[in-house]
Amino acid sequence: MAGAQDDWWVIGSAAAVLHGASLGEIADIDVMLSVADARRILPGLGVALTPGVADQRFRSEFYCQWTSPPVPVDFMAGFTAHGAPLVPATREAITIGEQILFVPAKDELIAILQFFGRPKDLERARLLEAWRIGLSSSSPASP
Numbered sequence: 001m002a003g004a005q006d007d008w009w010v011i012g013s014a015a016a017v018l019h020g021a022s023l024g025e026i027a028d029i030d031v032m033l034s035v036a037d038a039r040r041i042l043p044g045l046g047v048a049l050t051p052g053v054a055d056q057r058f059r060s061e062f063y064c065q066w067t068s069p070p071v072p073v074d075f076m077a078g079f080t081a082h083g084a085p086l087v088p089a090t091r092e093a094i095t096i097g098e099q100i101l102f103v104p105a106k107d108e109l110i111a112i113l114q115f116f117g118r119p120k121d122l123e124r125a126r127l128l129e130a131w132r133i134g135l136s137s138s139s140p141a142s143p
Contacts, residue, residue, distance in 0.1 A: 003041050006034035008102060009088050011112060013124055014071075015103040019095045020130040028065075028072045032086070038062045038077035047075065057082060057116065081116060086114065 001008055009015070012030040018023055031081050034040075042049060052060030061078030079086050090105035104112060106128065114127035 001031075001033075001037075001041065003044070004033065004037045005040065006037050006088075007091055008033040008037060009091060010101050011088075011109065012102050012121075014033065014111050016113075016124050016128045018096075018101060018103050019106050019128060019131075021124070023124060023127060026071065028074050029069075029076050030076065032076050032079050032088075035061050036079045038064065038075060039131045042075060043065075052076070052078075057118070081112075086112070 001102040009032045010018060011032055013026045014029040017026060019025055028090050028106040036135060038049060038061075042062075045066055047064045047066045050064050054065035056120070058076075060076040061082045062075065064074065064077075066073040088104035088108055090108045091102050092105055094101050096101060103109065110125045110129050113128070
């Protein structure tokens with residue numbers, strides 16, 4: 001994503017894990033990016049720009065899968081959820097090795113997962129919220 005010119009985010013289970021939630025093994029990494037960045041970056045990775053197929057909840061102008069990494073990456077460009085464009089308001093950097101990944105803030109990620117409304121997303125939101133509450137309740141009180 002070094003060539004990205006627009007903001008992008010890891011969302012879903014991978015973002016919850018990056019925030020510290022214990023979800024077990026993740027099946028894929030979901031990345032939201034702009035249509036312009038999809039056109040700019042994905043062909044260089046050998047990823048075909050595939051038009052997204054709309055379902056009742058989600059639609060992307062491009063929905064592309066990169067299967068070369070050990071964990072597949074799903075790129076969603078021009079992503080909408082429940083008919084509205086989804087662009088997170090927050091963007092937090094998390095460093096893994098030498099890579100910087102961007103995720104919505106915990107509270108916003110929880111809200112996004114709840115908004116998605118699928119059972120697996122609601123469970124991820126619940127686990128992330130439980131982790132967040134557990135972490136804050138174990139922190140010492142401020143004087």
